[in-house]
Every structure is written in C-alpha cells, then in structure tokens.
Amino acid sequence: MFSYLRAKKKQEILPKLIEMQGGFRCFYCKKYLDGTDYIYEHLDGDRQHNDIGNIRLAHQGCNIKKIHSAEYQVMAKDELEKESEKCLKERKNEDSEHYTTEIEINIQCRNYTKKFLDEHIATDGSILYSDALWSIVNDLNEKYNHGSEQAVRRYLNALCSMTGKYMIIKNDDGKREIVRRNQN
Numbered sequence: 060m061f062s063y064l065r066a067k068k069k070q071e072i073l074p075k076l077i078e079m080q081g082g083f084r085c086f087y088c089k090k091y092l093d094g095t096d097y098i099y100e101h102l103d104g105d106r107q108h109n110d111i112g113n114i115r116l117a118h119q120g121c122n123i124k125k126i127h128s129a130e131y132q133v134m135a136k137d138e139l140e141k142e143s144e145k146c147l148k149e150r151k152n153e154d155s156e157h158y159t160t161e162i163e164i165n166i167q168c169r170n171y172t173k174k175f176l177d178e179h180i181a182t183d184g185s186i187l188y189s190d191a192l193w194s195i196v197n198d199l200n201e202k203y204n205h206g207s208e209q210a211v212r213r214y215l216n217a218l219c220s221m222t223g224k225y226m227i228i229k230n231d232d233g234k235r236e237i238v239r240r241n242q243n
C-alpha cells in the first residue's frame with residue numbers, strides 16, 4: 060500500500076501548516092519560502108508518518124542540511140515533543156468532557172427514578188416493579204435520549220434497599236411490587 064504524502068493531502072494541510080508556522084516560512088531557518096523551493100519535511104524522518112504533527116514546511120536545502128546539523132535535529136526533536144504533549148492535553152480534555160456527561164446522565168437517571176416512585180406511590184400506594192422499570196426507561200429515553208434498563212434497575216434497587224424509602228414485596232399474584240417502607 061502506498062502511504063507517502065499525496066498531493067491532495069499536501070494541499071489540505073498547507074493552510075494549517077502556514078498558520079502553525081506563523082507564515083509561509085521554513086521551519087528550520089525561519090526565512091520565508093517563495094513557493095517553489097519548499098518540501099513537506101517529516102520531523103522524525105519517517106516519510107510514511109503523515110500526521111500533521113510530524114510535518115513542517117521547510118526549504119529543500121534546510122532538509123538536506125539537517126542530516127549533518129545537530130541544531131536542526133534538536134529543533135525537529137523539540138517540535139515533536141511539543142506536538143505529543145499537545146496531543147496528550149487534547150485527549151485529557153476529551154476524557155474529562157466524557158466523564159462529566161456520564162455523571163450528568165447518571166444524576167438525571169437517578170433523580171427521575173426517585174421522582175417517578177415518589178409521585179406514583181403517593182397517589183396509588185404501590186406500583187408493580189416491572190411497570191415502574193419500563194415506564195422509567197421509556198420516559199428517560201423520550202426526555203433525554205438515554206436510560207438503560209440496567210441503570211434504572213440499579214436505581215430502583217437502591218431506592219428499595221434496607222436504607223431506602225421503599226421496599227419490594229410480592230403481591231397476591233406473586234408479582235413484585237414497590238411500596239413505601241414502614242417507618243416504625
């Protein structure tokens with residue numbers, strides 16, 4: 060498979076590179092390029108590693124000079140390190156956003172489950188466990204586009220645990236029903 064940098068990709072990333080390099084200039088000597096004398100320099104020397112973080116615009120001459128220039132080699136290495144730190148930071152931000160959303164979903168799900176039981180048991184005295192479960196799952200999906208059966212079961216069971224406000228009993232038909240826990 061041919062995986063060297065293609066002309067189309069070069070065109071795509073050119074504006075971004077110019078922005079990153081503070082102008083249409085050589086990464087090494089910082090002089091402006093005239094549009095005919097530049098190459099897409101691979102910082103790590105691997106011509107098949109075409110992440111934009113590994114590519115900079117440079118003079119053909121400066122690219123050749125790099126082979127024997129410790130200074131240019133260090134510049135390339137430093138730039139690569141900066142890029143990998145940038146990637147790590149971006150990934151961290153994405154993770155924390157994801158994490159917040161997960162927590163928010165859990166809170167919405169728990170609050171709605173509690174509200175549902177409070178309302179229904181206050182008016183009807185009891186509700187079938189399966190009715191509560193599937194009504195809540197359905198409502199959550201209508202309202203928020205999420206809400207899994209397992210999550211709702213978890214919250215129902217917590218609310219009906221020893222320390223919860225409610226408990227699960229078996230009714231005359233042998234079906235599980237949620238009622239208010241006796242407080243005496």
Ligand SMILES: [Zn+2]
Binds near residue numbers: 121
């Ligand atoms: Zn140069």
